[in-house]
Amino acid sequence: MWRRVASLSSSISSSFLAQTASRLNTWESLTTGIAQQAKGVIAPKEKTPFITFVLGGPGSGKGTQCIKIVETFGFAHLSAGDLLRREIASKSADGAMILNTIKEGKIVPSQVTVKLIQKEMELSDNHKFLIDGFPRTEENRVSFEQIIGVEPNVVLFFDCPEEEMVKRVLNRNEGRVDDNLETIKKRLTVFQALSLPVINYYSEKGKLYTIKAIGTEDEIFEQVRPIFAAFEKRPSL
Numbered sequence: 001m002w003r004r005v006a007s008l009s010s011s012i013s014s015s016f017l018a019q020t021a022s023r024l025n026t027w028e029s030l031t032t033g034i035a036q037q038a039k040g041v042i043a044p045k046e047k048t049p050f051i052t053f054v055l056g057g058p059g060s061g062k063g064t065q066c067i068k069i070v071e072t073f074g075f076a077h078l079s080a081g082d083l084l085r086r087e088i089a090s091k092s093a094d095g096a097m098i099l100n101t102i103k104e105g106k107i108v109p110s111q112v113t114v115k116l117i118q119k120e121m122e123l124s125d126n127h128k129f130l131i132d133g134f135p136r137t138e139e140n141r142v143s144f145e146q147i148i149g150v151e152p153n154v155v156l157f158f159d160c161p162e163e164e165m166v167k168r169v170l171n172r173n174e175g176r177v178d179d180n181l182e183t184i185k186k187r188l189t190v191f192q193a194l195s196l197p198v199i200n201y202y203s204e205k206g207k208l209y210t211i212k213a214i215g216t217e218d219e220i221f222e223q224v225r226p227i228f229a230a231f232e233k234r235p236s237l
């Protein structure tokens with residue numbers, strides 16, 4: 001259970017709670033603080049989070065494969081792009097800025113995206129997270145590590161030829177403002193310049209699993225399946 005618990009002992013004063021809450025750093029709000037548990041302030045977190053970053057160019061099939069991973073391995077799917085589109089739809093204060101950034105194929109400031117991911121993680125009852133389409137830049141990566149305070153256990157990279165990605169995006173037909181040739185070209189440039197260094201970083205750390213993202217959806221999933229099947233055998237997952 002990742003949620004913070006609101007119903008607390010009546011013997012604890014609200015000022016004590018406020019002080020305690022302000023002292024908790026972000027990750028402490030996601031993980032178990034033994035001392036706080038003993039005081040009954042936070043609900044026990046049964047398991048350590050297991051975080052997978054799902055990376056790849058636009059249209060490489062990240063979202064499609066995440067659905068299969070959720071069905072097969074029971075992860076919570078947090079698509080950074082979907083969270084940002086939800087902000088636009090809800091007309092939040094950042095909505096207009098996010099819309100312009102997405103139309104331009106650029107990257108939304110890290111703090112905005114990490115805050116949205118953090119909120120979803122806190123609300124989730126799951127401890128296994130697929131973070132789809134994030135981090136897209138080194139700055140995103142560092143910001144996640146600083147704010148959330150953990151590194152991913154696994155990083156998947158859906159490696160797909162550009163020609164195939166363009167074809168898939170232009171055929172997607174979901175009404176996305178960035179599914180047009182002009183924006184796709186910009187997104188591909190951003191991917192090469194800013195996202196590939198993140199992928200290389202995780203490769204050097206030995207956390208990267210590269211999937212050849214061509215073929216049918218099922219064929220691609222057969223490359224993904226053994227990765228999580230192996231982790232399932234470990235107590236950490």
Ligand SMILES: Nc1ncnc2c1ncn2[C@@H]1O[C@H](COP(=O)(O)OP(=O)(O)OP(=O)(O)O)[C@@H](O)[C@H]1O
Pocket residue numbers: 056057058059060061062063064065081133168169171172173213214215216217220
């Ligand atoms: N293996 C595949 N073969 C053909 N089409 C595919 C395959 N996988 C996904 N698609 C289709 O390609 C399109 C893009 O896939 P998807 O939305 O999963 O990509 P994505 O990596 O999440 O892209 P984005 O970064 O733009 O969100 C979708 O219409 C999807 O149905």
Ligand SMILES: O=c1ccn([C@@H]2O[C@H](COP(=O)(O)O)[C@@H](O)[C@H]2O)c(=O)[nH]1
Pocket residue numbers: 058080081082084101102103105106107108109113132133134135136140178187
């Ligand atoms: O971490 C992120 C994720 C996404 N964006 C912006 O959203 C679009 C669409 O993202 P998808 O993952 O393809 O749905 C992306 O091109 C960026 O403009 C972002 O800024 N940061």
Ligand SMILES: [Mg+2]
Pocket residue numbers: 062063079081133
């Ligand atoms: Mg997607």
